[in-house]
Amino acid sequence: MITNVRDLPLKLRIKKILEIQGYHCPLEVVLSHFESQEAKQNLKRILLTDIDVLGIRFESDLRQTVIIADCKSGKESEANRIFWLRGVMDFFHAQEGIFIKTHLHTHARSLAPMLGIRVLDEQGLAILEKGLGLENTAHYADDMLVYERASNLWGIHVKDDEKPTERQLVLKSVYQYLQYKYWMADDYVNIQTIIELFSDIKSDITPDHLKSKFLAFMGLQRLSLSVLKMASKVAACDPTNVGRQFKIAFFGGEQRMNTSLQIIEYLNQINKHIRSDEKIELEPEYFNELAEIVNRIILNSLYASKILQHLDTVVSEHLFGSERNLEDVMGPKYSTEALVLLKRIATMFCKYTGIKNELFEKLWAL
Secondary structure (H helix, E strand, O other), X not given: OOOOOOOHHHHHHHHHHHHHOOOEOOEEEEXXXXXXXXXXXOEEEEEEEEEEEEEEEEOOOOOEEEEXXXXXXXXXOHXXXXXXXXXXXXXXXXXXXXEEEOOOOHHHHHHHHHOOEEEEOHHHHXXXXXXXXXXXXXXXXXXXXXXXXXXXXXXXXXXXXXXOOHHHHHHHHHHHHHHOHXXXXXXXXXXXXXXXXXXXXXXXXXOOOHHHHHHHHXXXXXXXXXXXXXXXXXXXXXXXXXXXXXXXXXXXXXXHHXXXXXXXXXXXXXXXXXXXXXOOOOOOOXXXXXXXXXXXXXXXXXXXXXXXXXXHHHHHHHHHOOOOOHHHHHHHXXXXXXXXXXXXXXXXXXXXXXXXXXXXXXXXXX
């Protein structure tokens, strides 16, 4: 995790502002393209751009609201950044954009509203914080500490004069997926890939190390986000027929699902001809359990919309080394029902990847 140190305070401030309004806010989201290299098996990552703060909120009926914030403290061209932000908003289907700069010129204030973007300088940011009851800036020291600890815990660490081991390279692929590939993939792909990747590293991450716990929590965070987005899609199509709509969404659409079914049927016919009793199933072993979780999320959407808020709080408190009560920290936003749904996703995650339950001991203790 790399950041412009001068921009970081602005990122943490707008992150806190969005979080207080119920947003899940990944910092420094990197958008990348992966392409093959001649005579090489591995893919080369091409950096496209990065998003300073991505805000995602699920409403009580599971509709999504997405906000993208761009934070700058230097001398960048405001017009260029505002046009860039509009393009990224369109790419991410974001409803809102916020451009934050230490000092703003008049032309930026005139241009931004024409593109559906809100602009804030430091004074405007302070007024917004005051309106939301965030006048006390002491919590920013805590946010900075959490950020630094998360950065230190992320990725594999290899000495300059050494090469990564085979197992470290496997771990690296998981970090890369969660940090880069996740944001460019469909949610049905993300769910299946995260479960497969963590199954591959189940013996490499142990509850004895905070680094392992943090990686597991990040996997759970990304998985929960994709499950919620899938539930949102199912609810938007037909909440009266969750079973069928979930199956269509899980396989990437009706046409893709039907094509997969035809391939499976063809392979099973081949097995019969070679007198094999092995029957290939289209659905993975966790399919029914995941379908039930999606159904519960839709039936309890008012509470399910708060799942990520609870998970974010658990992670930040854990990284900060706090023993504070979750209900005291979250106040009126706390929901026992949301916590139950989050634990249900975590239970499925452990069960079908084989990772140790103790990695989420802070969650089970709540």
